[in-house]
Amino acid sequence: KNEVEQSPQNLTAQEGEFITINCSYSVGISALHWLQQHPGGGIVSLFMLSSGKKKHGRLIATINIQEKHSSLHITASHPRDSAVYICAVISNFGNEKLTFGTGTRLTIIP
Amino acid sequence: KAGVTQTPRYLIKTRGQQVTLSCSPISGHRSVSWYQQTPGQGLQFLFEYFSETQRNKGNFPGRFSGRQFSNSRSEMNVSTLELGDSALYLCASSLTVPYLETQYFGPGTRLLVL
Numbered sequence: 293k294n295e296v297e298q299s300p301q302n303l304t305a306q307e308g309e310f311i312t313i314n315c316s317y318s319v320g321i322s323a324l325h326w327l328q329q330h331p332g333g334g335i336v337s338l339f340m341l342s343s344g345k346k347k348h349g350r351l352i353a354t355i356n357i358q359e360k361h362s363s364l365h366i367t368a369s370h371p372r373d374s375a376v377y378i379c380a381v382i383s384n385f386g387n388e389k390l391t392f393g394t395g396t397r398l399t400i401i402p
Numbered sequence: 403k404a405g406v407t408q409t410p411r412y413l414i415k416t417r418g419q420q421v422t423l424s425c426s427p428i429s430g431h432r433s434v435s436w437y438q439q440t441p442g443q444g445l446q447f448l449f450e451y452f453s454e455t456q457r458n459k460g461n462f463p464g465r466f467s468g469r470q471f472s473n474s475r476s477e478m479n480v481s482t483l484e485l486g487d488s489a490l491y492l493c494a495s496s497l498t499v500p501y502l503e504t505q506y507f508g509p510g511t512r513l514l515v516l
Binding site: 382 | 437439444445446447458460492494501502503504505506507509512
């Protein structure tokens with residue numbers, strides 16, 4: 293079992309829909325990152341969370357440390373949001389290194 | 403401020419050869435991390451350097467090595483290339499601690515091993 297599980301693996305939605313991507317992890321963590329990867333490979337760091345909730349524009353990220361779960365929400369989705377969204381965690385024991393989920397491929401149809 | 407740059411962007415090598423990839427971090431950033439991305443394994447952490455010292459290393463064989471120079475530029479080297487080393491290699495820089503602050507990723511080097 294992977295330390296970091298994401299769901300769904302693939303998500304297709306109509307423009308304007310509210311999007312939720314989930315990330316569950318099995319280890320204690322000191323922080324969690326949400327990343328966005330566009331076709332072509334470039335990765336952008338969206339959020340770094342250790343508790344609570346963060347908002348940036350139409351993107352909202354939440355984390356529940358007790359339940360070992362984080363969600364990324366996109367409001368009023370747009371075709372330019374089409375990308376792979378990846379969560380990554382930093383465990384709070386041993387070496388500090390990012391462990392990545394397998395990603396959620398999001399496609400927004402106009 | 404210029405972003406993270408990686409050279410070369412694309413590379414084709416044959417099995418048994420070695421390769422060196424370069425990463426120039428954002429000016430002022432002292433931490434550089436390297437990652438490998440393949441369709442089968444996804445993103446995996448290779449190693450992280452801070453002030454010319456390797457601070458963390460992922461679970462990769464000794465054929466994968468790296469270093470960081472005094473100007474924070476970093477190189478990674480893969481010796482005795484195998485077909486499975488074909489991947490997108492990404493580096494990312496951050497000011498100090500890469501996991502408790504935002505990391506800025508380069509565009510990656512796409513390596514194909516034939």
